[in-house]
Amino acid sequence: MIAKELISIHIPSISFKDDGEKALRVMDENRVSHIAVVDNGEYHGLISDNEIYDLDDTFVPLDQVKPVLIKLFVQPFDHIYDILTVFAENNITALPVLNEDDQYLGVIGLEQIIKALYKMTNSKEPGGVIVMALNVRDYSMAQVAQIVESEGAKILSAFTRTSDDSLKMELILKINQSDLSRIMSSFERYNYEIMASFHESVHEEDLKRRYEQFIKYLNI
Known part of the structure; x- marks a missing residue:
């Protein structure tokens, strides 16, 4: 996803x-x-609520009080990963989008970012999540995918997390199966360290099925 696809149609400028x-x-x-401060398509910067609270008089036009503006923006074809970096590093809640002529196109809000991540991670798809720890130098997505697919499953999304002071990394997989027991056993045979999993086991599914049958029987 890129910036121009994430522009909010609801958040105005001032x-x-x-x-x-x-x-x-x-x-x-x-x-x-x-919120973005824009005049005739010219973007001046972002103003924060804290900056406004610090003003002596909030009923005076902004051009008379000269507030400090934050000069941040992205361009239409910037990727969502770059956009996330700007959001996180600057602790902002809205990010303007400017074209190559520095004309204001609109703003991206946190709501748009959350919805985009929801789609990217396939969160709505049924399945389970496996969190593993492994050495950075041993990481091979090809091998990880091969292990998952050997158990008749598919990887819906994958994310990694590393730290500068560690030789290990964390790998988070979203799998299209709820029962992950066989897949985790396969990973362990290849010496992968399973840190956590989030799924329904076959036993839990069987209990749910039996419970539903019992309730159905009581309603007859």
Whole structure:
């Protein structure tokens, strides 16, 4: 996913002619702590709610109080990974998108980011999650996929997490099967360290089926 696909159709911008009270109202209505300041398509920067709270008078137009603006933006074809980096490193809740001529196109809110990640991770698809620890130098996605597919399953999404002071990494897999016992056993045979799993075992599914049959019997 890229920036132009994530632009919110709901979050408006404000102008320097607006006062702090309007900015706070727009933020509150859209559940963000930052809003873009734009005049005639020219983007000036983001203003935060904290900056407005520090103003001596929030009823005065912004061009008269000269607030400190945050000059952050992305371009239409920037990837969501780059967008996430800007969000995380700057602790912002909205991020403007500018074209190659520096014209303001709109803003990306946290809601759009969450929805995009929801789609990317296949969260709505049924299945289970396996979390493993392994040495960075031993990581091979080809081998991981081969092990999963040898058990008749597919990887729906995969993410890694590493730290600068460690030679190990964490691998999180979303699998299209709820019963992960055979897959985890296969990983353990290849000396993968299973840290956690989130799934329904065959036993749990059998208990659920028996319970549903029992309730159905009582309702006859």
